[in-house]
Amino acid sequence: MEELKKIILEFAETSKKTKFYFKDLEKAVQAKMPDAKSREIKKAATELVNEGKLIYFSTGSTTMYGLKGRGITEDQ
Amino acid sequence: MAFAPKRPQKEINYEEVRIYTEEELHNYTEEELKNFKIKHDIPALEDLEKGPWPSFVADAKREALHRKKLAEGRTMVDKDVVDDLLGQLELSFNDGETHWKHGGIVGVFGYGGGVIGRYSDVPEKFPSVAHFHTLRVNQPASKFYKTGFLRALCDLWEYRGSGVFNMHGSTGDIILLGTTTEQLEPIFYDLTHELDQDLGGSGSNLRTPSCCIGKARCEFACIDTQDLCYELTMHYQDELHRPAFPYKFKIKVDGCPNGCVASIARSDFSLIGTWRDNIRIDQEAVKAYIAGEIKPNAGAHSGRDWGKFDIQKEVIDLCPTGCMAMEDGELKINNAECNRCMHCINVMPRALRPGTDTGVSILVGAKAPILEGAQLATLAVPFMKAEPPYDNIKELLEKIWEWWMEEGKNRERLGELIQRKGLPRFLEVIGVPAAPQMVKMPRTNPYIFWKEEDVPGGWKRDIKDYRMRHKR
Numbered sequence: 001m002e003e004l005k006k007i008i009l010e011f012a013e014t015s016k017k018t019k020f021y022f023k024d025l026e027k028a029v030q031a032k033m034p035d036a037k038s039r040e041i042k043k044a045a046t047e048l049v050n051e052g053k054l055i056y057f058s059t060g061s062t063t064m065y066g067l068k069g070r071g072i073t074e075d076q
Numbered sequence: 077m078a079f080a081p082k083r084p085q086k087e088i089n090y091e092e093v094r095i096y097t098e099e100e101l102h103n104y105t106e107e108e109l110k111n112f113k114i115k116h117d118i119p120a121l122e123d124l125e126k127g128p129w130p131s132f133v134a135d136a137k138r139e140a141l142h143r144k145k146l147a148e149g150r151t152m153v154d155k156d157v158v159d160d161l162l163g164q165l166e167l168s169f170n171d172g173e174t175h176w177k178h179g180g181i182v183g184v185f186g187y188g189g190g191v192i193g194r195y196s197d198v199p200e201k202f203p204s205v206a207h208f209h210t211l212r213v214n215q216p217a218s219k220f221y222k223t224g225f226l227r228a229l230c231d232l233w234e235y236r237g238s239g240v241f242n243m244h245g246s247t248g249d250i251i252l253l254g255t256t257t258e259q260l261e262p263i264f265y266d267l268t269h270e271l272d273q274d275l276g277g278s279g280s281n282l283r284t285p286s287c288c289i290g291k292a293r294c295e296f297a298c299i300d301t302q303d304l305c306y307e308l309t310m311h312y313q314d315e316l317h318r319p320a321f322p323y324k325f326k327i328k329v330d331g332c333p334n335g336c337v338a339s340i341a342r343s344d345f346s347l348i349g350t351w352r353d354n355i356r357i358d359q360e361a362v363k364a365y366i367a368g369e370i371k372p373n374a375g376a377h378s379g380r381d382w383g384k385f386d387i388q389k390e391v392i393d394l395c396p397t398g399c400m401a402m403e404d405g406e407l408k409i410n411n412a413e414c415n416r417c418m419h420c421i422n423v424m425p426r427a428l429r430p431g432t433d434t435g436v437s438i439l440v441g442a443k444a445p446i447l448e449g450a451q452l453a454t455l456a457v458p459f460m461k462a463e464p465p466y467d468n469i470k471e472l473l474e475k476i477w478e479w480w481m482e483e484g485k486n487r488e489r490l491g492e493l494i495q496r497k498g499l500p501r502f503l504e505v506i507g508v509p510a511a512p513q514m515v516k517m518p519r520t521n522p523y524i525f526w527k528e529e530d531v532p533g534g535w536k537r538d539i540k541d542y543r544m545r546h547k548r
Contacts, residue, residue: 021486022280022320038481042320049318050186056279056319059179060192060210062487063279063319066181 004044007032009067012054018071019057019064079303082310086272090224093270095231096150103145104138112141115156116163120170136162139239150235152259154204157238161254164202182209182257184264188319190275191260207256208238211263212249212276214309217302218289219244228271236263246342247326248286249276280323282315287329288336296421297331298349298434299462305329307466308473321477322484332430333416339439339453344490345473346439346453347462351431354411355420361427362387362407372423391420435461438472440502441491451491454499457508472506479505500525 011028012020025045029036045065048054057064104112114137125131140158143151154160164175180193192210199206213229229250233239238254245251255263267273276284285308288294290301308327309316315325328339331349339346364370365385371378372385387407392400399413400420407427409420416437421428438460439453460468476490479502484493494502503510528534 021322023322023481023484023486038320042318045320046186046318049188055181056183056188057179057181058183058189058192058279058319060278061324063188063281 001040001044001047004029004033004036004041005048008041008044008048009053012065012067012070019066021062021064025065079306082306088222088225088228088271090227093228093231095235096146100146100150104141109138109141112137114140114159114162116159116166118162118166121162121166133162136240143234143239151239152236152262153238153255157204157208157254158240160196160202160204161208161238161240164196164198164205167198167201176208182260184260184275187264187275187317189278189281189317192278194254205254208254209257209260211237211252211255211260212245212247212278212284213252213267214274214276214284215244215248215250215286217287217305217309218292219248220292225271225273229273232263232266232271236266247276247283248328248337249284275317277316277324280319280321281317281325282312282321283324283326284316285309285327285329286337288331290329290331294331294336295425296334296418296430298351298430299329299331299347299436301329301331301349303464304347304462304466304469307464308470311470315477321481323487323489325477325480325490327473333418333437334422339442341442341450341452342444343442343453344440345476346442347436347469348439349434349462350416350437350459351434352459353431353433355409355414355431356429357407357409358427358429359406362424363405365424365427370424370426374425391423394419435459436469438469440476441489441494443489443491451495453491454494455514456502456506458511458513475506 007029008025011025015024015028017024022042022045026036026038026041029041045054049056049065053068055066055068057066118133121133124133136158140156140162143155143158146155168175175197177195177197178192180195182193183189183191190212192212194208194210196202196205196208230239230241233241233252236255236259237252240253242251242253252263264275267275285305287301287305288297290299291297292302305327308329315321325345326343327345327347328337328343329347330337330339333348333350335348339348361370365372366387368385372390387402392402396417396419397413397415399410401408421430436457436459437455438457440456441451442453443451457472460472462469480490480493483497484490488496499514500510503514
């Protein structure tokens with residue numbers, strides 16, 4: 001789990017886009033850990049949200065993830 | 077079967093949780109309302125009040141006056157928020173475009189849905205709606221409420237929000253329209269701790285499942301829609317609150333093919349109650365309908381004289397599969413041909429009833445017109461039993477999710493994925509054999525590609541031999 005979280009954070013810090021879909025996150029993790037299951041990746045991402053490291057960004061219809069403090073950081 | 081909650085249910089006592097006194101709730105007179113003007117000129121909106129129907133503008137003005145007359149400190153959001161809401165809408169009417177921006181990093185801790193950020197793009201003109209976030213509240217199954225709960229919710233939203241509701245959004249949630257970022261966590265706390273109610277789904281989540289009124293009040297219900305809806309809602313809490321889907325996913329449960337929640341048109345996973353035995357017929361009641369002793373359609377459509385009930389014209393000739401006939405004074409139905417249109421049962425509910433071996437038909441892939449246009453659902457499983465704990469339904473649903481999460485593109489609905497990959501691929505995924513009824517015109521549809529293993533005996537094909545006889 002810790003390894004997964006580390007890979008997710010690395011991706012969130014370095015990805016070109018500051019907000020990304022779960023699928024992008026999944027691909028980034030599976031590029032480094034091909035056996036990682038999406039359910040486990042989701043659990044790791046949820047833990048990172050609960051730890052305040054990742055944030056959700058929602059348009060209402062779609063939800064994206066982002067690194068707290070990177071890109072849009074205010075309410076808007 | 078009696079309702080068995082998965083966790084203790086809280087009884088809401090309005091007197092214990094109320095925020096406003098009776099005087100505060102009834103703090104203006106109709107005379108005051110007549111003379112009341114909001115702080116912006118809204119002639120275009122006021123025009124909407126002139127029609128024969130009740131107008132949201134009239135309701136909003138009441139709310140604006142009510143808030144204006146509350147004492148300072150009795151609302152946590154600006155008192156003139158409704159004035160600014162109407163003012164901005166008038167501006168949008170005049171400009172012919174919206175002045176709302178939506179989306180952003182707002183939410184409650186740990187939840188990826190349930191809150192949708194809304195911001196005005198003209199906050200200098202309408203400062204009270206500069207932040208005007210929406211919350212979705214998970215409605216109870218079939219939208220049954222006690223008045224105490226509704227009153228408590230109204231008080232909470234008056235105090236911490238705009239006081240403006242939408243009962244209900246098209247997914248089914250109660251929509252609380254307009255609050256500030258600071259109020260989100262307090263609202264969530266009060267909603268869950270005081271009112272024992274959760275937020276609903278939004279974004280790339282499972283959206284709040286919804287169901288028709290079901291066995292609570294409807295004799296046609298073939299399944300306990302409320303129980304199934306509650307079970308799916310509680311079982312899939314993680315999918316509802318923590319987004320990991322490519323896009324939205326809606327589940328709706330209709331108790332019978334009349335489809336009162338229109339699951340066939342509005343949900344990615346549509347469960348429709350049905351039966352696989354025979355329509356029950358009470359021949360004596362059939363005769364009573366023919367003799368005019370029982371009103372057809374349970375007395376509906378009786379606003380004008382339709383003449384004497386004619387079973388041939390009004391029922392038998394309207395059967396879409398022509399599977400009914402009167403023989404020797406008795407109504408006969410060829411049940412194998414019945415396609416569950418419900419017309420005969422609706423017209424003669426005392427004489428005809430759904431069968432007793434009941435379950436669900438499962439249809440997939442409906443959606444409203446965002447990317448590729450509106451699409452009705454496709455029948456995937458003609459019949460499946462639907463009994464607690466519904467493991468068979470969950471197993472199918474999870475197979476579909478797994479495939480969609482693997483193969484679906486970002487912002488691609490299940491119905492679009494099935495279109496892109498083809499129905500045969502989808503049927504392989506869910507392990508259901510193809511049936512001719514799944515193809516609208518089986519003999520003319522050219523898009524059927526047989527695999528060698530599908531055809532008894534297979535085939536041999538030598539492309540070189542073929543090319544010798546057929547030049548490119």
